[in-house]
Amino acid sequence: MLTLTQVKNKSAARLTGLLPVVAAAAERLTERTYKRGVPIVITQGLRTIAEQDKLYAQGRTTAGSIVTNAKGGYSYHNFGVAIDFALLSADGKEVYWDTKRDGNANKVADWAEVVDEAKRLGFAWGGDWTSFKDYPHFEMTFGLTTAQLRAGIRPTAAQIAAAMAHITKEDSYIVKAEDANDLIKRYLQPAWAACKQKGDAAGMQEAHRLANELRKASGQKEQ
Numbered sequence: 001m002l003t004l005t006q007v008k009n010k011s012a013a014r015l016t017g018l019l020p021v022v023a024a025a026a027e028r029l030t031e032r033t034y035k036r037g038v039p040i041v042i043t044q045g046l047r048t049i050a051e052q053d054k055l056y057a058q059g060r061t062t063a064g065s066i067v068t069n070a071k072g073g074y075s076y077h078n079f080g081v082a083i084d085f086a087l088l089s090a091d092g093k094e095v096y097w098d099t100k101r102d103g104n105a106n107k108v109a110d111w112a113e114v115v116d117e118a119k120r121l122g123f124a125w126g127g128d129w130t131s132f133k134d135y136p137h138f139e140m141t142f143g144l145t146t147a148q149l150r151a152g153i154r155p156t157a158a159q160i161a162a163a164m165a166h167i168t169k170e171d172s173y174i175v176k177a178e179d180a181n182d183l184i185k186r187y188l189q190p191a192w193a194a195c196k197q198k199g200d201a202a203g204m205q206e207a208h209r210l211a212n213e214l215r216k217a218s219g220q221k222e223q
């Protein structure tokens with residue numbers, strides 16, 4: 001039986017390069033599903049545009065079968081806002097894509113338990129798509145299309161702050177102090193400064209409140 005740390009270590013490399021709030025949500029998802037007796041592994045995170053192009057070529061201009069309909073820049077993976085997962089056996093030696101598997105024997109498919117937790121954390125699920133269902137896929141798009149992302153548009157500090165606050169609220173675990181401080185530094189301090197410049201007192205207060213929520217959740221003193 002793997003410990004939570006061992007399970008998280010299996011996915012750690014895949015979280016690199018993700019938008020920090022998406023990485024935090026993926027980490028929480030791994031913790032929360034583990035608590036349910038459903039260990040998971042994140043199999044895919046950020047995919048560079050070159051990697052996506054290579055994947056798109058597979059089954060078209062290179063050997064193998066077609067695995068994606070998205071060219072480079074047309075997948076949310078290319079912008080660090082999507083993850084794919086698979087189920088893990090208790091000893092971590094087997095990986096499953098069986099959506100009916102019930103490893104924790106609670107008569108609910110493990111896959112559905114993972115989807116349930118992911119949605120609560122604010123992810124949208126590829127299995128809900130009508131045209132091409134992508135069961136291992138979760139994304140947090142902040143209402144942006146890949147066209148907007150290709151054009152360089154990114155989620156606003158307010159959107160990130162709201163998503164972060166949601167994750168913190170949903171999370172019964174203590175957030176790591178370094179993660180909390182990283183998120184504060186990257187998003188909430190710039191959001192606060194931007195509000196200050198606009199003379200938006202309510203915005204400043206909200207950014208301050210969210211930063212303190214994160215500090216509290218990570219066992220630090222409020223400021």
Ligand SMILES: [Zn+2]
Binds near residue numbers: 136137
């Ligand atoms: Zn995916």
